[in-house]
Amino acid sequence: MNLNQLANNLNILCRSVGAFIRKEGETFERSSIEQKGFNDLVSYVDKEAEKKLVEGLRQLLPEAGFITEEGTDTTRGERLNWIIDPLDGTTNFIHGLPAYCVSVGLLDGDEVVAGTIFDPNRDECFWAYKGGGAFCNSSPIEVSDAPALKDSLIATGFPYHNFGLTPQYLQVLGAFMSRSHGVRRIGSAALDLAYVACGRFEGFFEYNLNAWDVAAGIVIVQEAGGKLSRFTEEGDYVFGREIVASNGNIHPEMQQTIGEFWKKPSA
Structure with a gap:
């Protein structure tokens, strides 16, 4: 498994789904909101975004299973599983607050070995894979050096x-x-x-x-x-x-x- 190539393809997929979410946000109406539980909101945008991710991820890594927020696919892989939040920040999204993202991680056994978080409003794609460093778009990133x-x-x-x-x-x-x-x-x-x-x-x-x-x-x-x-x-x-x-x-x-x-x- 080439994690570098996989991460690049994952970034492309997350950017595509993020663009779909942002576009839908321009005309989104609250009448389409569903409630999974108290204050646990979901919309057709979450569900469609997850379907797009699952379809794309199946092509990237056919042997991997899925752990998905909206239950689009619940087939678990023996070792590899994609963990998907198609729209993290749903409540922000439905209120028109531009603080939400697409988030996808790859679990290998009990370790996350690759992940992408794409913010379509700021066009920032945060991504990393095990041993490869962390990036925002094409620029390396690192944590703050604040001492206390x-x-x-x-x-x-x-x-x-x-x-x-x-x-x-x-x-x-x-x-x-x-x-x-x-x-x-x-x-x-x-x-x-x-x-x-x-x-x-x-x-x-x-x-x-x-x-x-x-x-x-x-x-x-x-x-x-x-x-x-x-x-x-x-x-x-x-x-x-x-x-x-x-x-x-x-x-x-x-x-x-x-x-x-x-x-x-x-x-």
Whole structure:
């Protein structure tokens, strides 16, 4: 498997699907919104974008299976699986807020080995593959060299359902607000991870995430020199529902800050 060639073809596909999404956004009407669950929105644009991705990815790597947000294809591969979020930031999209992206990662066993995040509004394609470095369009990117949390801008996501952990989360948020340059919430975990990779953010944390929210961003952050973990420990951050990403320098401070207030929910 030639990851360099695969990544280039993946970028072309994601750009094409991103252009479709942006074009649909020009005439999108909220009457076409569907609700999968409380505050869990989807539209025909998400579904059509995913179909286009699955069709294209089948041609790129016929032996790979799929883990998809909208369930277009649920066939799992024995070793290789594409993890797809066709439109990360759906709520932004349906409200006309230009902060959304296409996000696709390739899982080899339990490791993400390639990923692309394409933002059609800024025409920025963040991509990486294992051992190949990380890029925005054709330019290499790397994480910020900020040495400490007090020198950092932090990103997060707000819960939109399952609000039982909100009191803990607000305490964590308050701590980061008082110990950093500030906290930002864009509304797209994939873009948050891409922005850590290119140094716009020094760190990002969020819970209640799915694999398709983070898969592509994981390999991009890793190849840009960053660090990833769960909130207060090492472990599975692809499927583990929570993630901390940073430039590496501030990672211990981020985990310590979260750990002061965050307690695991009882099983």
